[in-house]
Amino acid sequence: QKEVEQNSGPLSVPEGAIASLNCTYSDRGSQSFFWYRQYSGKSPELIMSIYSNGDKEDGRFTAQLNKASQYVSLLIRDSQPSDSATYLCAVSTSTGRRALTFGSGTRLQVQP
């Protein structure tokens, strides 16, 4: 069974702190990795994509990928109450089918 696993949370952090979100995946053929933010009742929106091992930074967000450990994470620096949402990890394989497999999401609560 190909899976993407995340801790459901909620992860609660104070405003201004670093939030660390983690994701593991089972399919070693996975090539592309994405983090999405989803507010209640809304469609997910892309935050970061990462394709190679290491870190990728974009503003307050840093994605980290370790293919050997089949692990991808998202760090949110200087967390804001507006960051409170569910964060979905998604992967796609190299099969060409391009369908995303999503984790169940981690709910983040940033306390003012």
Add this chain to the structure above:
Amino acid sequence: GAVVSQHPSWVICKSGTSVKIECRSLDFQATTMFWYRQFPKQSLMLMATSNEGSKATYEQGVEKDKFLINHASLTLSTLTVTSAHPEDSSFYICILPGPSGYNEQFFGPGTRLTVL
């Protein structure tokens, strides 16, 4: 950037009726569209892959006679939930692979279906 629309954004229907959800690509031609559903507090689960000009491919456990998919053109796919029941109440999202590469994905805004 590319825009994907879904219609309706929400619908309430009685048990036993059929509901049609449209997914439109406004900026590019999409030979493939993915249909997902999301139950409350759960993840997005792939239901089926809609292929223009051919039959849809359904994921295991998804009834193709209940969830009818028609990819009528390169910009439109429809999902019809036939004989809807309360357990079909969910958030339905279409996702389109972008035209320029396999790492692009464009999300529809979703359709909230409530079956009474």
